[in-house]
Amino acid sequence: MSAPVKKLFVKTYGCQMNVYDSERMTSALATRGYEATETAEDADLILLNTCHIREKAAEKVYSDIGRLRPLKAARPDLRIGVTGCVAQAEGGEILRRTPLVDLVVGPQAYHRLPGMLDRIGEGERPVDTDFPAEDKFDHLPEAPRARRAPTAFLTVQEGCDKFCAFCVVPYTRGAEVSRPAGRLLAEARDLVARGVAEITLLGQNVNAYRDENGETLAGLIGELAAIEGLERIRYTTSHPNDMGADLIAAHGAEPKLMPFLHLPVQSGSDRILKAMNRRHTAEQYLRLIERIRAARPDIALSGDFITGFPGETEADFAETLALVEAVNYAQAFSFAYSPRPGTPAAGREDLPREVKAERLRRLQELLGRQQAAFQASMVGRDLAVLVEKPGREPGQVAGKSPYLNAIQIDAGAETIGRVVRARVTASGRNSLFGDLLDAA
Numbered sequence: 001m002s003a004p005v006k007k008l009f010v011k012t013y014g015c016q017m018n019v020y021d022s023e024r025m026t027s028a029l030a031t032r033g034y035e036a037t038e039t040a041e042d043a044d045l046i047l048l049n050t051c052h053i054r055e056k057a058a059e060k061v062y063s064d065i066g067r068l069r070p071l072k073a074a075r076p077d078l079r080i081g082v083t084g085c086v087a088q089a090e091g092g093e094i095l096r097r098t099p100l101v102d103l104v105v106g107p108q109a110y111h112r113l114p115g116m117l118d119r120i121g122e123g124e125r126p127v128d129t130d131f132p133a134e135d136k137f138d139h140l141p142e143a144p145r146a147r148r149a150p151t152a153f154l155t156v157q158e159g160c161d162k163f164c165a166f167c168v169v170p171y172t173r174g175a176e177v178s179r180p181a182g183r184l185l186a187e188a189r190d191l192v193a194r195g196v197a198e199i200t201l202l203g204q205n206v207n208a209y210r211d212e213n214g215e216t217l218a219g220l221i222g223e224l225a226a227i228e229g230l231e232r233i234r235y236t237t238s239h240p241n242d243m244g245a246d247l248i249a250a251h252g253a254e255p256k257l258m259p260f261l262h263l264p265v266q267s268g269s270d271r272i273l274k275a276m277n278r279r280h281t282a283e284q285y286l287r288l289i290e291r292i293r294a295a296r297p298d299i300a301l302s303g304d305f306i307t308g309f310p311g312e313t314e315a316d317f318a319e320t321l322a323l324v325e326a327v328n329y330a331q332a333f334s335f336a337y338s339p340r341p342g343t344p345a346a347g348r349e350d351l352p353r354e355v356k357a358e359r360l361r362r363l364q365e366l367l368g369r370q371q372a373a374f375q376a377s378m379v380g381r382d383l384a385v386l387v388e389k390p391g392r393e394p395g396q397v398a399g400k401s402p403y404l405n406a407i408q409i410d411a412g413a414e415t416i417g418r419v420v421r422a423r424v425t426a427s428g429r430n431s432l433f434g435d436l437l438d439a440a
C-alpha cells in the first residue's frame with residue numbers, strides 16, 4: 001500500500017536562483033511522497049525560500065511566518081521550514097524569534113532536507129547552515145519526467161568571492177563553486193526532453209563559471225548550443241570584471257545565445273565604485289560595453305543600481321545618471337541602499353531615507369524612459385518569439401522576444417513551446433503586441 005500523499009507549499013522570495021532551488025526541492029520531496037500545492041491552507045509542509053538581500057525582503061519573511069499562525073494553531077502537525085538566504089544568515093535565531101518554525105536549512109544543505117523532516121517527527125527543530133563539500137544537486141533526486149514549461153533555469157555556478165561592500169550574498173551563498181559541465185549538459189538534455197526550449201544559466205557570478213576541467217561559460221554555452229531542440233540560451237548575473245573575451249565573442253558567433261545581457265554596475269561614480277569594492281571604474285565599464293556592442297551591435301543591456309550608498313554625494317549620483325545616459329539600458333533594476341548586517345558598509349553612516357528615495361525616483365524615471373523607448377523601437381519589426389503560455393485575452397498567447405521583451409500575439413495555444421515569427425504592431429505598458437507571421 002502506498003503512503004498517503006502529503007502536500008507541499010513552497011513560497012519563493014528573491015532571485016532566480018531561489019526559483020531554481022525551490023523547483024529542485026519540490027522535485028526531491030516528490031520522491032518522498034509530497035505533492036506540490038498552490039495554497040498554504042491545504043499544505044502539510046510549508047517551505048519559505050527566503051531572500052536576505054535588502055531589509056524589506058528579510059522582514060517580509062517574519063511577517064509572512066506570523067500570518068501562518070492560525071493555520072498552525074488549527075493543525076499542529078503542519079510543518080513550517082525556512083530555507084534560503086535568511087535561513088543561512090540567521091540560522092537558529094529564527095527558532096528563537098518564532099515558535100512557529102520547525103526547521104531551518106541554508107542553501108548549501110538542501111539535500112539534507114528529507115532527513116531533517118524525519119527528525120522533526122522525532123520532536124526536534126533541526127537547523128543546518130553548513131557549507132558541505134559535496135554538491136547538493138548531486139544528492140537532490142529529480143522526480144520522474146513530466147512535461148515542463150518551455151523555459152527553465154539551470155544553476156551552473158553558485159556563491160560569490162567578490163565581496164561588494166553592501167552585499168550579503170558571499171555570506172549567504174558561500175564561495176564561488178561551478179558545477180561540472182558534464183552534469184549540466186545531462187541536466188540540460190533532460191530539460192529539453194521535457195519540452196524546454198530556452199535555458200537560462202544561473203549563477204551569482206555566472207560569467208566567472210569555470211569547472212574542474214577548466215571549462216568556461218563560453219565553452220559551456222557552445223556545448224549547450226549543440227543540443228538539438230534547445231532554441232535559446234541566456235545567462236545571468238554577470239560581473240563586469242569576469243566578462244572574458246571568449247564570452248564576448250560568443251555573443252557575436254552563437255545564434256542560440258540571445259542578444260540580452262544583464263551586467264550590473266551599481267554606480268557611475270568611481271569614488272563610490274571604490275567604496276563599494278566593485279574593483280572597476282565607470283570608464284572601464286563603458287569600454288567593456290563598447291566591446292560587447294562591437295561583437296553584437298543589437299544586444300539589449302540591463303543593469304542593477306543602488307542609490308544613496310554611504311558617502312554618495314549629489315555629484316556622485318549625477319555621474320550615475322550620466323552613465324545611464326551613456327549606456328542606454330533596455331531594462332534595469334534599481335534599489336535604495338539598505339544596510340545589511342555583517343557587511344562592510346553596514347558600519348558606515350547611512351544617508352537619510354528621503355535622500356536615497358528621492359535619488360531612486362530620479363534614476364527610475366530615467367531608466368523607465370529608456371525602457372519604454374527600447375520597447376517602442378520594436379514596433380514594426382519582425383521578431384522571433386518563444387511562445388511561453390496563454391495570453392491575457394482568449395485567442396492570444398504570450399512569449400518573449402530575443403531581447404526579452406514580453407509580447408502578446410494573436411495565435412492559438414498550439415504555438416506554445418515553439419519559436420514563431422511575429423510582426424510587432426504596438427507597444428503597451430509592459431508588453432508588445434504582435435501578429436503571427438509564420439511558425440518558423
Ligand code: SAH
Nearest residue numbers: 166167204237264304305335336337338340
Ligand atoms: N550577483 C548579482 C546580484 C546580486 S543581488 C550581481 O553581482 O550583480 C542583486 C542586486 O541587488 C545587486 O546587483 C544590487 O544592485 C542590489 N543589492 C544588493 N545588496 C543591496 C543592498 N544592501 N542595498 C540595496 N541594494 C542591494
Ligand code: SF4
Nearest residue numbers: 160162163164167169
Ligand atoms: Fe553581491 Fe557583488 Fe557578489 Fe554580486 S558580485 S553577489 S553584488 S558581492
Ligand code: F3S
Nearest residue numbers: 014015051052053085
Ligand atoms: Fe536574495 Fe539570496 Fe538571491 S539574498 S537575491 S535569495 S542569493
